[in-house]
Amino acid sequence: MEADKIGALPGQPNGVDFNHYSGYVTVDSKAGRALFYYFAESPDKSSTKPLVLWLNGGPGCSSLIGAMMELGPFRINNDGKTLFRNDYAWNNVANVIFLESPAGVGFSYSNTSSDYHHIGDKSTAKDAYTFLVNWLERFPQYKTRDFYITGESYAGHYVPQLAYTILLNNKNANQTLINLKGIAVGNGWIDDRTGYLGRYDYLWTHALNSDETNKGIHAYCHHFNDKDPNECDDFQSKSYVEQGDIDGYNIYAPLCPLDFSSSIKNSNDSVNSFDPCSDYYMISYLNRPEVQTALHAGVAKWHKCSYSIFGWTDSPASILPIFKNLMATGLRVWLYSGDVDSVVPITSTRYAINELKLPLKTAWRAWSTDNQVGGYVEEYEGLTLVTVRDAGHLVPSYQPARSLTMISSFLLGLLPPP
Template sequence: LFSLFLTLPFLGSRAHYAPDEVTYLPGMTFKPNYRQWSGYLQARPGKFFHYWFVTSQRDPVKDPLVLWLNGGPGCSSLDGFLSENGPFHVNDDGATLYENPFSWNKIANVLYVESPAGVGYSYSDDKNYATDDDQVAEDNYRALQSFFAKFPKFAQNDFFIFGESYGGIYAPTLSLRVATGAATINFKGFAVGNGITSFALNKQSLIYFGYYHGLFGEDLWRDLNINCCDKGSCNFYNSSSVGVAFGIVYESGLNEYALYLNCEGVRGSHKGYERTMTHLFKNYMKQWLTHKVSVAHVPPCINSTAQMNWLNRGDVRKALHIPDTLPPWDLCSDEVGEQYTTLYPTMKDVYLKLLSLGLRGLVYNGDTDMACNFLGDQWFVEDLGLKETTKYQLWISDDQIAGFYQQFGNLTFLTVKGAGHMVPQWAPGPAFDMFQSFLTNGSY
């Protein structure tokens, strides 16, 4: 099936990479024009991160290398691979694969890492999965070093780090570690998609998002202003009066990841997404618990059944070189999420350091997401105090308005019209155009 790879000399001898190479995938009905590997990167002694690496379909030697990290904390980057920007996706039957016409590996080499240990097929020998933001950044950095030891020919490719959701913490902290580390990496920039950048701004902005999207009636809005505002300044972040408003967003059955899409699956069926919400809205959850309001039914609204069924097939695990001793793959890990310690209330200082080093940054948001809403990230970018170099303006994809953007020197804030939390999944065409523009430092 993969015999055409024998004609691709760009990565040296096949024997050098043979241990991790994927030469067959159950359910694949097409011949890929790229190579792929699945195996393990050592983050530290006894701690191993599962990776899946696909080369560019265009020019692996010259095209950039992109690291993709999903968030959680505790959710797998293989969700990004199989649902968002990977070269193929899993059919609803969970048995066959189909090509993704907007795969990011059409123009880049893409590395997916399941991080931290305990997520997906990543593991630790001692089964200690307690970690924090700094530890994850350090482990990801060491895993990168392990990757370049396996694939030294990619060390000089332009390198970018992308993170989604809680990847809004992972990506910048790892970027700073890479930018200031001793490893020789041709690091060019970082991007955060619907990411958490400031807990306070994310919570504060959600109330405005909810009201102006018609979720709150005038009586509730009036109560919020009476109880939380004084002399034109509102504090929805620390107020105990926001419980009803947050309950509408997260307890009523709305899809918090994409306001205008239906809520898929059974409400409360996936604890991993409940755990995500407790991290994104920690203070708010504490207030709810004080008032004895249950947080056990945050609607997951995400259907990952097909991916889970496929990844847990014995023949798929064997093809991906997954040890038989590891437990079944799951989208998110409760064990990791429950023991995770958040250290940074905001990424402001990290962004300013990265941008001062001349790195390019992109903050992009699907504008219907309520987990990490666009308004909070827009406020975050504006609060950095950078000089604007363009006006807020529309951008085009496939002859249609795809959203809006504004540039502040080497940092761009961009929205994707009508998309939710997982932009490459729900707006694949515009997401691909955005991706290409950012990698090439082109216009939007």
């Protein structure tokens, strides 16, 4: 544990009042496969706070996106060299692990190159579970702590699959018991058919697609796989062209200018206004040799999403059966959704929930942060839906204060405040 402790990150601001750690945990010693993590403890009474795992999606994208652009304790300034504090970081209310998974993503690796050709949902869940068991040996004080899994996008697969794997292994008498209490998935891809249908209906209702294109999709696209006629593909292509050059992950956000260096501001960035060029600052920062050294990372070219993984071997068309299983165990299950994301939009999440046909417990209502409507909440038997107003696909990037209110409520087992 002490070997993984970070002395200081290059360019970090003064007054860092929490411990943070990073390094590798071996998940298969024979193959030489190891996963990289960054762990930020809570600055305030960390021993009383729960443990939260964060997973970004892709598949094949790094959870350091979550750490450096979304919910982590720092954001990167536009110089790509220095950091500033995120006042709304989730480690205010929890101890947060960011895991780069599977091997081949970010700094995570395998010494057996054939591993990169045989990666899919099953192997990802298995390795993430092994990571947790081994990580808890390194940080034994967290073994009995309440544990939650969170993530976004394709983590709509990762999060429930890992939760299911944990519950299965917890039945094993000689296994480490992981004290899993709940899962929260943001703008999660959980069901292919409702996912695509929700996307195209969102584009149409948000004035990004024509009536004709939407009608065509409803007429020809029933499965969103190779069972559909060619016309379905044609209308999907039309839908893409019609929206023009916008950021699908936040339909109202500006794009990063092509020559973003000319737009660099002198002042330090604010956590309340998300810079559309943040990707570039993060890539620049994480590829600095002194940063990689401070993180105890194997010196490598760090990519936001992996170029090492060739093909994805298994990905079920729907994760809804797993959600049903998890809900049956009494696990806390939240689906939250930034409402200006068109890639995995709120409509997709609502259509997927409708497939479950759950009784309603608490009717749709607004919730608030700082005397402003932060979004809307609806509670079903076994599942809670929360929207985050004016947030894109990466909810904490665009609405840090609202996302902190949302996740604090989730961890307390309360609906967000009215």
